[in-house]
Amino acid sequence: MDVGIPPMASNPRLLDFTTMARPKVHPANRLRASTACTACRASKKRCSGYFPCTNCIHKGRGRLCTPFKSLTDASTHSRPLPVSRPAEETPQTWSGQAVGLHSPSRSHCDDIATPNCEFETLQAGSHSPEATHRTHPRMLRNLQGEKVYVGKAASLSFLQLLRDTVMQHIGPSQFSHNVRNEDMLETEAHHDLLNFSEERCTADEKDRFIRHYDAVTRGFLNLGCGDDTLSASTSPTEPESDREKTKAAIIDLTVAIGAQSCPNDPQTVQIEQFYFARGRCRAFANMLEDPSLDLVRVFLLMSFYMLGACRRNTAFMYLGVASRAAVALGLQADSLGPMGREEGNEACERSQVWMSLCVLDLLVSSILGRPSSISPLLPDKRREPRWTGITPPDSGLVASYHLSLILDEIMSRLYTEKAASTEEAESLLRKLNGWSESLPQSLRRSSLGLDDQGVAQSRTIESMHVACSYHYAVILVTRPFLISALSVRLARLHQSLSTNEPTEMPEEDPAHSRLAAACIDSAVYMLQTCMEVHQSGLLLRNMCILIAFIFAAALVLGFSMFSHRDLDPETDEAYRGALTILRVLSLRSAQAAHYLEITTMLEAAIVQQRRRLSAQVRQQRNKYVSRIFSLSDSPVTPPRQTGEDEQASTATPLLTQSIPSYSWLQSDDGTAAVTPPMVDGTLFDWEGMDLPLWDSFPFLIESSTM
Template sequence: MPRPKVKPQDRRRAVKACLSCKVSKVRCNAQSPCNVCVRRGRENSCVYSTETRSSSIATPTVRDTPSVANQEYRNEETDDADSIPEFYQDTRPLRVSSYDAETACQRSPTQSRTLMTSKGEKVYVGAASSLSFLQFVRQVVGRCTGSCTFTENESMNLMLEVPQHQHNESPISWLEDEADLQHSKRLLDASFEATSGILDLYDRDEIIGCFQEHRSEALAQGNTTPTTTRTDFAVACLALAIGSQCQSSTTNRTDPTIYFAQAQHIAFEGFLFDPSINIVRIFLLMAFYMLGACHRNAACMYLGVAAKAATTLGLHQAEQYSSCTKEEVRVRLRCWRSLRVLDTLVNAILGRTTSTVSMYSSIDARDDIYVDTVSPNSRSLVSMYRLCLIVENVQQQLSGPISLDPAVAEKLLQKLGKWTQTLPEDLRNFTVSNTSPLASQKDRELVIGATHVACSYYFTVAIVTRPFLISHLMAQLQLRQNNNILSIPPGDAERTAKLAEACIEAAIYMAQICADAVQSNMLHDNMCILKAWVFAAGLLLGFSLFIEEGVESTRATVADAYNSSCVVLHHFARLSPQAEHYYGILNNFADAITKYHQQLAESKRRSTGKYVYRIFSIASEGQEGQTQSEQMDSLGHAEEDGSSIFGGAGNVDEFMRLADEEDEVGLANFWNEISLGTQLSTFF
């Protein structure tokens, strides 16, 4: 029985809510900006969706699920009915018994899709992206459980983008006195930490020298605005923008968009006519900043400019280095490797081709030219660079419509295994000091670089083995619904199961590493690449929990890792609307998992209860006639504060209080006291 309608005059909640409050499932007062966004210091990200809610899909029975192997998957945002495949115009329930194992080995289980930007433009994301996998998971969940918050969401077809501040090129006052100079050095340290293992474009002394030079020039002229707008000054501004972006407002005195606007103005002020190393640096740094600012498409475009500038300078050809000095070789190689790493990682996340994919690069095969093994950041970048050469090969294998052959997947995993043997020891292990709870800048840079390297490896393993996880889990669903009759040959099923196990194991390791780094106070509040990797891991773990019924201890491990990914995203959500969006998706997915397994349990009780009948039940007002699982589902949707993740609303309130007060010690104690497995271990 549906809930009784509430009269407008009796409504206690706002009719609409901003996107940030929707994904966080907290109460919004519908103001602009709302009270929640004001309290969290994110007034600029308080936006409201103008999209009307789509009609609900037909609710199938619990046994109904899509035939994932031999059907086309539509893009949810397509409005033209004529362009939708016939399969999707037929709303009759589908049976998993039509699963074709042979076709599943030939077709890619996930399909590319287009999403809408905030400006109404359609943008492409590839089949290997987590967003395409999310679409596939939503279809499976919708067919198994019916319509729910996870499968029906107003923002599911939007690519989240946060409006940017518009700043005039106002003078930057960070050079006025010694205190401002020291604050700039702290932001520079944060920038080195946040980009560790991904970018290695300059030395710390190089940027500090730029600070001091422009400060002396400004003071000599009696003002704080440098008159010489050189590209090295733009690089310094971007370093400060990235450092400011990843820190909370309580420790940061300046809006990062001011630094970025100054650098962006310099970058487009005639400098594109003359390519230089600094142009490559500037556009790489702007791309990294845009990722943290939730503008992934802008980041991809900036990467394209950086790639063209790099090839114009010949950074990709080894023979061009013969006439360079040792220092010039060092600078050029650092720029090229940073470009290759960031370009590969970003496009692997979005399932797009890299900006350098069509270039023949003789430098990629020449590790002997120059390898800096002195600084931790250089060591982590070199390791990441070598990994990205494999990642690009993986992307090329996954870009076609044909799914990976198990033999090809195993060869790629062997390549990745050989790469792990080349990692230096400090990228494998790190011991947190018990006597010093606050990490030093050197330790933080090392740990973040090692975390980036490790997670990129696990992410690569996951995207290689994800098609086999899908085949394995859908076969398990087929077994459940067809009286243990499976059409996959036993040998292929065993091989697929091993690759699927590798996929889940990689996701577990990724979630655990990031949770350990958060608990050790090593990560910043906004990590632009890590949040996408953690979200990808959470989707894989959730899909496994949704379908697979394995050993209790194994499911508990997967459930703990799933909750760890939610905790990490909730940590990043303090500064990142994109992480908050990811957290909301995984929170809704957890509700769908709970609902589905409650339905399965109730179905089993009905099938075995031939001699015992339920003759009396107690329901709350408005729930008369509902089954127990429906009542539990209603209660689950009533929890709008995300308490299911933390095991109770009181824990959420305590977490939000500690987060708002930036109480790092209190947060560390909170992680030690709370059980990460509360959310799902109750049901599994």
């Protein structure tokens, strides 16, 4: 029987088109590594792109895992080294130290090396021109199942990279496998039908909540409302005109934010939800028909409240409405310099509202890694703050405003490119250095000696917000170099502990080492500042922006601790301070509770990594004796467990063998000791930001088939 050629194969062009064509894949979703190791390239296996890679670690040849070096690629893609700077362009110093902040106490930073994807083309002691971004954008899902974008500058993207790294070096753990879905952690919105004509608290209680609002927003917001506007006694019960409704909404929202920052009790939670719901209803009464300065204030307040309520996507959208209303009013055309005392009240209010909008919008955009709606409206030539001899009316807001302008430059100059340049990073650090040197003394001095405790608390929180914003900006500048440096540190550490013949170590890059040290030091300084405020008893119970700062700093320190064999007491103490603050804030904030869960699991992975490295050092040091029996390594099946024993044994076996239990996380009866916040009258279930791994590793596939 004669078998004919299929009609499709009779046309070679048609065959090639139908068999070879495939849909385009977005660069952010591509899983192919930019550089493969020599072994994976020879065996034509997919390489994870980290060194040692997953395949080599799994097969016990991690010491031999090196990036594939192609002579053609090296000659084609090699770039000329940057010309050395003249003496007059030496980076400015921070308190007498170089830009890298290479503190003498940071002895563990001496063995930070260059990025593993670049060391083969660099000479020893040379400056690499850039560090390739290894954090990637994420697409998560909101409560409605819609995909939402999280950029590579976000802490969530850095968290995913850290999970992948931990997975490669210690295998499955609670930190790397705490992955339930791709949902972005958000709480349910409240849409209860309430009787808004009745007040839920007295005028004195309102004034107390408004004072809490003033403290929790110091350094971020100053809407220029005045004491008369933010007075509970002057608010009409039933406003009639749209203007009166908007002003009444401002009072309701300030009360809601103040109640949100108070300790967690059912009555305060009801007051918070009631006044926010009424303020939002009054804000939408005229359906945004007419832009006004009060309308910008209302949406800024609603955005800040939503950040504290763990509704960051909603807060981001409210900021967009506020920015469009501000553009319609021409706030961007006003003077952007520091406020002068000779300005009129109206010009002063417009300037305060515009600076508050810039600060909150640029901070939230950097935290989520999303483009800012304010950024295109900022001037090209941005003025440096000049406060010598004078103090602006709101020094905290003005300082945060000028810092937000530098933060916008960080996002546009570092995170819009494929790689971060060391020259750009040092230039931005010099700008941050100049900003810090221009700070007025009122933001540097302690206010604990004041007789009025309320004023002392507000000023202390204002100084803390400004200082932590500065440290967060430094972390964003230097974190790409920290990632590159610590990746090679792990490779060097793995090779140094190898029992076989030593191989050539990747060369260390001084420029990346200094920037990585600055990132670690900035995280330590931020957490030390927050711990001092916490120990003084002045920390409020829900501080939405501060929670994001603390989480970013904790991830940086966790990565450093995981990548080093020796202990650094100062770094370990700062990391424990982050856990302490998150534990306190978790009683009122769902965001802090989830961050506490993640950082606690990271701490467990660090303990496991340190024990593994100590065992390897011990084995390398003493070749004459070994341990021959251990219950944790016994393959004997344990007795059958029932009841509470089964509930207590659900943890990952890898962690239960090698780390102590955390008594504050789990009580004797297996229940959580830290009570999650109440949402809609029920306990909030943490299903949120646990992000899935990007790759399918060999031991994952094997374990899934068992």
